Amino acid sequence: MQVRLSQPLTLRPRLALWTDGTSWTNWSRHEAYLRSQPKWKSHQIASITEESLRIISKTTPIGRPEFQCRGLVVGYVQSGKTANFTAVAARAADIGYRLIIVLSGIHDSLRNQTQRRLDLELAGVGVDWITLTDETTDFHEPAVADGFASTGTVLIVAKKITPILKRLNQWFGKLEGRLADVPVLLIDDEADQASINTRGNRRDPSIDMEIAPDDDTSPSLTNALIRDILRKIPRATYIAYTATPFANILIDPDASDNQVGEDLFPKDFVVQLPRPDGYTGTEELFGTSAQGRDVLRPVDPADVNALKPKQRKKSEAIVARGPLDLPQSLADALLTFALVGAIRLLRGQSGKPHTMLVHVSQLQQDQLRIGEAIKDQIRNWFHHENAEPGVLRHMFRSTLAGLGTVELPCAEEVVLEDAVTNLARLEVVVLNSTTGDELEYDVKPERQLVAVGGNRLSRGLTLEGLTIAYFLRTTSLADALLQMARWYGFRAGYEDLIRIWTTEGIAQWFVELALVEESLRDSITALNKAGRRPDQMAIRMRVHSKLLLTSKNKSRMQTDDARSWSGENPQTILFPLYDRELLERNVDLASELLRQHPPTQDAHGGAIAHDVPAEDIALFLRRYEGHPNSIAFQGAEIADWILGRAEAGELVNWTMFVANPQRERQVLLGGRPFGLVRRSLQANESIGILIDPRHEGVDLHGGPENYRVASGFNARAMRDERPARQGLLLLYPLDPEPLRAPTRAVLGLALSLPQTTDGKQRFVVNRGIRHD
Template identity: 30%
Template sequence: MTDKVAQLDGMVSQLIASQDRPTEESIRETIATVRILPIFSEVSDEDAELLARELEERIGISMGIGAVIGETDFKPWLNDARADGLIEPYYWNRYRKLLEQKRLPKDVVTSTDHVTDRILDRMGNPRDRTAWDRKGMVVGHVQSGKTANYTGLVCKAADAGYRLIVVIAGIHNNLRNQTQARIDEGFIGRDTGRLEMAETRNRPRYIGVGTFDHRRSPVSLTTTLRDFNKGTATTNTSEIASYSVPVVLVIKKNYRTLSNLIDWLREHSTGRYSEMVDQPMLLIDDEADNASINIQYGRDEVSRINGQIRDLLGLFQRSCYVGYTATPFANIFIDPDSDDEVYKQDLFPRHFIIGLDAPTNYFGARKVFIDGIPDDDDRERPQFLRYIDDNGDLLPVKHKINHDITAVPESMLYALRCFIVARAIRNLRGQKNQHASMLVNASRFTGIQNLLRNRLHQHLKAIEDAVRVDGAKFDADNNAEIAELKRCWEDEYRDAWPEWDDVRENLLPVVASATVMAVNSSSSESLDYEAGGENGLTVIAVGGFSLSRGLTLEGLTVSYFLRNSLMYDTLMQMGRWFGYRQNYEDLCRIWMLREASSWYAHIAEATEELQLELKKMERANATPEQFGLAVRSHPSALMVTARNKMGSGQKHLMVGLSNNFVETTRLGAGEAALNHNRKVRDRFLASLSRNGHAPESAQQVSGGQLLSGVPFEVVDDFLRDFENHPDSVLSATDPIRRYIDARRNDEMSEWDILLASLKSPDEAEPLEIDGWSINPINRSIGPDDLANNILTISGSSARVASRGMEKAGLSPDRVHQAEADYREERNLGPDTKVNFPDRVYRARRERPLFMLFNVSIKKDGVDEADRHRLPDKPVVGWGISFPPSARPDQKVEYILNTTKLRELFGEDDSDEDAPDDEE
């Protein structure tokens, strides 16, 4: 956006802010009126139209006020403090002006104001001189604006009287530095990095909120260049002693840093500095599920960082701990009853849990992995996702630390070319001054990340040479490199910008300015977006865990993700592609393994259910402890977090099956087991006929053949005889049968049965069994399955059941009401295309639904040499959609040990490339 367009934007935004309901016409009329002014003569019609569209999108963006659950004896204090004139919103007013200056939508600023009030009100009252401590958690979405939220909370806490504020920001320097810069801009108001330079130490540069008013700038004991240092802090104690302004520290989540801070506070907690630990202290723990959790296996053992955070809090008579995270599963598994004499209590958010709503323009997991996936992505390409299937021996998912990178997969080069083309289109759209980034996360090892950087740099320079030599020629497309770029444009971006010549003419400035950078602990390079000058940076960032926790890649457009983990927190935090993509969302592309994409879809549903659970429990006045129990009993609890955060020994996992779904996603590949289960299926179909449910009585529905009113015994006999593979944990039949048997005379006396039957693309012959004619369903399996004698269902959703199958047996009225409720829940209009999650139908069920699957295994993705090992006939699986129970609190017990958990879900690699020298 040029300076003149930005100036026009500012004036128009102010004018339309006064309109009750701005429309497309009123926005354009306002722009036209202001453009009459001579200063805007340079603004073209095209720029004006782009601005109009941006304003339409911005005005249409809204954000809910989230959900709050807290302890039952909560006593609000904020309203009285304001009514008594005890709070002047000095720091918040500055921050609100900054948000407005950044042209955040009015509704988003208002919601942020409201939500931060709700958080502050549940924190301790800083004017209460009695001893207190509070612990809470704020649950947001990955890359959705949690930093902006807690910056606002810091401002309000300072206004209320908190005088020592500590922000713990990740375990890597680059994230701490980035967070410090955000706090500098939103709270401190000056560039703290200048404090490190002698020539500018006494000449502060005011930034962000400081440009509005810098009379009460907080004291910062850390800078954008340096973490906490005892010597530097001691020189500032004279400023601290008066506490006329707040003191803030942004520190790394590192045991040495925490130890130094604790020692320094203890040293200054006596004598004339004793007031320091008498002050009310706020501790913000960013990425609270990472490293803060007590990961020691014994109940009385405390992990180092967890213990130090508790020590830090314990120094103060009045303290409040607020953990921010997008993946709270590990935090929920903290034992809320783990009090002990040494550490008082763990960091369980016993006082409040607050769920943040994401604005409506948030580019999140649902948009990418659910709404962006067609019902059959074998025939129709997903909107944003592209699948990696050519990494093979060049770059296996599992590789050694000394793996030699002689070449990179063609899909990685294609992604690089797409990034170049997408950046050229963004420049054509007037986004030249904005940053653009590509993420490459393909190895856990820093050495291999550095090799990948070198290979990509070599390819980038080859493209640059080609564009420099032939890019301007009339036959430029005959150049092989340029021809490949054109292919990317044709396959991916023709609709985004229909003129190839325009794109080609903009390639040179893109490739000339693009840099490939390793972002890891062994790299001397620094990802500094402030160094971009007038033009935004164009960066290909290659890394691992350093890219996976909190670090924001500005303008992230293309991602190449060759990692696999079944841990919710690991996967979601690696999802740096989530966030806000104003005016270039259509250009975003993500490459990953098909299997990984299926787990993201699963996690998207689980995290959405988590936010809904918060809202339900808020309405029911539930407590954080009750919410913790609800999350821990969710069927997905087996995969919620890394094994080292779950302790050791035998796990008695209590799972609630009310209003939940289970199915056989892992099947044994042994011929004996497959044949046994085929015989069980045949007896089941024969039993249906004997019980008055012959083939001619079945109703043809979407997804197969439906039978209603089938007696409990028919289903129970099938489950009794079915041979479940031990790796399909949740479909273990013994606990499920106990759950069903307890309800056999009331809630589960009669069942709906769906014989899944879908017409396959290859027109395969149907199965003919005892008068039944059933079309098998086609599913892919995992790449290493046959070697392990197992068949793991993969694909776009990692489910055997197809989307929408769980509405089988519901009346049209119930289906309509379920879908209407979902639209209302997500503020979706009646004309908006929606992929309804099956949970909306499940919640409306009155009878359980048993699904029988005959699964034909696809050959795609299976090595040619292994295809002879594929089953020659469909394999049998099943699923059950359990309706809401009148006894929802009754749980089913699954017993597993950590060895089995590790076999099923793998080791956590979240701290894989964080060497000691970075601590």
């Protein structure tokens, strides 16, 4: 039931910061609820505990009089994002947020599903929650607009469509100026859908007098309404949730509209949720972890042509198609679904949903046609004159052979008998706005459900107990394809029963998507390890060879990222020779690094330290100060890149070499003397070339002598043969005298870098990101 607000706005006393003294009342009750549910394991609850606290700790402290916090949480498709933002909402209520709004997709089915869960797990067990929406009713303005209860947190779960957002916006318009004591958390679920601005931003007419008041550069409507709601709230936190964040990462970080304010770029934080225990995703089904798994089933091109509509020109009328004879591949998938359903029941998994996905076309007429064909086929199997139990068992015996090495819970004949029985239980639902069919897992949890659909099955909605997928839907967008993959999720007790019928081309798309996803998550992890905000360090995204990461109108800020140092030898040749303090700091920095990792070997004209962690190398490079006009060597950017490669399993082990010529002029580094390297000043604080080519081979098998050529040493061959996990940092303490520098030494740096996987692959970044 909807609760109407009746009390004036007041702020109940709460701690504004997440200190040890915070009373986590709502979170504790929510946690207790999770512990009471058998499906939640203790380590999963521990992960929710840690991640929700990590996210809430990254938000702006609500004690500030005004703030606009923007964040992004990246999960996995069907991986428990709702569980995470439920926990975050509980913690938000505990630290003082008075109003929590969840924008839950664009369909009633997803909004109702989310409302039901939050009512049960949050408002139903927490303290003083006031809900302005319920399972059947979306947001309507309260009877008393200016009123919150004297205690409690208000919860709204709303669809992300313009009529609802307009109601919210109008309500906040009436409250404007009276919200100083009401911190608001807005959680945007499926935040790459509808929320992204696909149009423009109106410039400030007081600055640009050429812009007419009625210019047509306004933001897209949904985006503008969300921004306008946030603009009206003095203390607002916006957290976007999605498994496909390409569009969110590519929002212009500087975009602002003169009427609705700044855009939704996650300037304050991006959090990558850990892969949940027991989760089955792209990596498990199509990536390196899929080796040895028997999941994919090819669909013959003739079957594709029978099911998918022919492309029609816009000028051609839509011709109604006759009844469909079910292709053999779809019939095989149906029989397999009935068979694995029987196996699940015999394994003791009764009373739990079991679902098959049939996703072929976005057109409703095709969905209806396929749904009827499936129903007809099931009837024919039972009513055909030869369809005796023995005939059906023989049919299932062939199907069982196609399952491979699945472990059966009992004798084969019992499984076959139960498969025939289960075939009769199958229910077919067509999920679109024409039919009005629903999944109804809550009221019919034991259903053996064949779900036929298109767009409603493309995002957010959970298909519980999904084992069999028949998937022919194509797209040009990586984010859309990942969202359509409803077979991802938790499959405890039946992971071995998952089978996917699709074309070889679509399967190859998913194989590459596993690499795209892995690269994205590595880059987000590198961002956080570097301690940088998303507006300070660009998140690098691997490009798919066949698909766009997201639609063109969501990726206008995309630009190629050439910042890979794969197989390169960056070195400092330009120095701030007149800045004594800076030069001295660099020498002290090298001395500190050598104390942490003292050399253990003297060879090849220098001292060598082995097994230096990538994190220490990156920190050193970030703190090293070069010439402000240097382009060839950017220490902070190289450090970010190294951390990103380390997350991918490359450049994790480093060697450090300090040149040590036998000279009287020396400098102390790390407590021991090193001879000063002599280089000549060329012009404008430049020395020309720093490195001795042979030094790039000091840590390779056989040393530099293995790479000697007539002209000297082949440094390129050294880098080509360097293991991808092994990097080399070269330190050159330069004699300041010929350089006319007022310091004890000028520290020169060089790197010898192996060929890394990103050097063979195109990456893109947001071109609007600044680098502090």
